[in-house]
Amino acid sequence: MLNSDRMKRASIVVVILIGAFSLSGCGGDDGSETTSPSEWADSLCTDLGQWKSSMESVAASFGGGNLSQEQVQDAVNEAASATEMLVGNLQDLGRPDTEAGQEAEDAVNQLADELQTDIGEAERAAAGADTAQTVSSIRDTFTTAQNQVTSAVTGLEQLDPQGELTSALEQSDRCRDLSSS
Secondary structure (H helix, E strand, O other), X not given: OOOHHHHHHHHHHHHHHOXXXXXXOOOOOOOOOEEOHHHHXXXXXXXXXXXXXXXXXXXXXXXXXXXXXXXXXXXXXXXXXXXXXXXXXXXXXXXXXOOOHHHHHHHXXXXXXXXXXXXXXXXXXXXXXXXXXXXXXXXXXXXXXXHHHHHHHXXXXXXXXXXXXXXXXXXXXXXXXXXXX
């Protein structure tokens, strides 16, 4: 069972993904450079915080109901742009300079790949003719993305439960800012 800090972080991740529709990738890192664990954690949480703000805006556009096909498409396009940036940033993040650094990089890259798949599904759903069914399908995609992010964060913590990576995530002001919002 997760302790309260892990539950809080997992909850934060879920909040980040509420309304998340899309992710497509750009860029990539050759994996040859490392970053201090604290810089890595700060970068990760900064990227997630910026994306969270964008996704909250997108989610708000779905809250009113009675959406036109154009409104759904606009919201998905906005989410796709924000997530495109997030995926590129995740892929460029590299690895933290810790024993578990390569595994952390691999986990973040796997998350980026999964989110790219999710955005493709959201974009295909947005092209549907039945707006109510489209919104339902997009919400299902968001739930999948939420679960993927929660699993990824939990996995990062488990890579190095008492080590530098977990400490960096817990001590990062940017991660604390993200958890308090």
